[in-house]
Structures are given as C-alpha cells and as structure tokens.
Amino acid sequence: MKIGLTVILLTTLLSGCVEQVNNSQADEDRWKSLFNGKDLTGWEVKCVSQDRSKVFWKASDGAIECNSLGRPEHDYVWLMTEKEYSNFRLRLKFQVFRFSKGNSGVQFRSRYDDSDSAPRGGWLNGPQVDIHPPMPLRTGLIYDETQGVRRWIHPSLENSQIVVEKAPQAAHETELKYADNAPDAWNTLDLICAGMKIETFINGRNISDFDAAGILDDELHNAHNVGTKGRIALQLHTKDELFIRFKDVEILESAPLCTHD
Numbered sequence: 001m002k003i004g005l006t007v008i009l010l011t012t013l014l015s016g017c018v019e020q021v022n023n024s025q026a027d028e029d030r031w032k033s034l035f036n037g038k039d040l041t042g043w044e045v046k047c048v049s050q051d052r053s054k055v056f057w058k059a060s061d062g063a064i065e066c067n068s069l070g071r072p073e074h075d076y077v078w079l080m081t082e083k084e085y086s087n088f089r090l091r092l093k094f095q096v097f098r099f100s101k102g103n104s105g106v107q108f109r110s111r112y113d114d115s116d117s118a119p120r121g122g123w124l125n126g127p128q129v130d131i132h133p134p135m136p137l138r139t140g141l142i143y144d145e146t147q148g149v150r151r152w153i154h155p156s157l158e159n160s161q162i163v164v165e166k167a168p169q170a171a172h173e174t175e176l177k178y179a180d181n182a183p184d185a186w187n188t189l190d191l192i193c194a195g196m197k198i199e200t201f202i203n204g205r206n207i208s209d210f211d212a213a214g215i216l217d218d219e220l221h222n223a224h225n226v227g228t229k230g231r232i233a234l235q236l237h238t239k240d241e242l243f244i245r246f247k248d249v250e251i252l253e254s255a256p257l258c259t260h261d
Contacts, residue, residue, distance in 0.1 A: 027252065031091075034081060034232070035249040037062045046112045046233070047077040048121040056236055063095070063247040064234065068102065072239045078124050080112065080233035087194055089252040090232065093186040095179045095245040096133035102242025104131040107145065108191060109216070109230040119147060124233060126226040127153065127216060129191055129200050129208075131244070136174040137167055140189070140200045140207030146227070148220050154198070154210040170207050177203075186247070196228075 110126025132138035190201035216227030
C-alpha cells in the first residue's frame, strides 16, 4: 500500500510539472504585467532625501527609462514595485548602450529601510540580478545588497569585486545586444524564485542556478525581512551615468518547482 501510494504521489507531481511545461497557453494567461506601458503606476521611487526631487526614472515610448547621463551627483536610486512577491517567475526585456558605462540590476525579495539605522539615510536590502553593459559577464550573476553582506553570492565571493575566473562558464559566454545603432535590439532577462532555488537566464542562457538555502534565509536576512519575500526593484547605481530601458515586465506568481521551459 505504501509503495503504491508513493508511486501515485510521484506520478501526480511529475504530471503536474509536465502539464505546466506543455500547457503554454494556460501559462500565458496567468502572466501579469507589472508595467502598463504608459506610466509608473504600481511602482515607487526609493532614494535618500537629497535625491527625491531628481527625476531619473520615467515611462517613455512604451518602456521604463532610466537616464542619469550628465548627472552623476546622486546616490542609489531604485524604482520599486508596490507589491511584494515570494515565489515567482519574472521576465522582462532590457535595452543597453555601449555609450552608457553605468551599472543597473533587478533586485528581488527586497525591502527598503529608511530607519535611523539605515546606511546612507536609506537602503534597499536584498539580492539583485546584476545588469552591467560594460562587462556582459556580470549580467545575470547575483549580488546581495543586504546590510552586513554586500557581496557576490553567485558566484560566492568575499566582497563586491568580481573574480572573472570564478564566474560560471555560461557567464563567460554571455553576449548582450547593444542598441546604439539598432533601436530594435533588446535583451531578455528571466528570473525564477522557487523556494530557495534561484535561477537567472540572459537571452535564454542559464547563467545562475543557485541554491540559496542557508544564505538568503539565514538569521541576518530574516532580521531584515528579506531573501524569501519582498519587492522587485530596478537599480540606478550611485554616481553612475546610466541610460537603460526596460519593457514587457511580467510576472507569474507561485510558479511550480519545475524546469524552466
């Protein structure tokens, strides 16, 4: 009886995964747009007080645009969702330019801290998928912005300095499409958060396949209430002159623990 029950349970679980992979139309119907293409409804800017009057993020021509060119006098500025998410699949398109040397990224399961103890007068704690146009290898790797961590966690490194030799092989093969002379050139980013399993895909290539157990759910992250649930945010790095665009930002919540299709 026990063996028979186990077989039934396994068959049910596996058939659920197969159905989720094969039933693409059902999946498409469950995706929700996080950007309406017209304005930043559903999003909010988070930054230190001295940057609140500066406009870096806006909706333009059907995309979310960040433009700090010629204006490096700013701290970190994030465009953050008003809603929180835990287990999900996120997909979006991003457009980068060779003339833009700034850094960006997609933070997830994060929370903004504007308490008196927050560094710099305000900080977004949580992990981030890096987007770095000047160095494609970094794009899709995972950096942890949480206070008390502030280091690469995939690959696992000591601090914010990237060690090229330790990047996964897929990262060495990352190629970005630049839109300087090709306005229709867009890159894709997919992020899957299923429990403590985190996966990233850049232009369809699996860059990070990361088991964050014991890292994003440890005591420090729990103290900041990040790592397992939180907001999604797009980043403008401190003092960077950045021009980047995002569109087709969509999310599929409560994704089953199945292979990315």
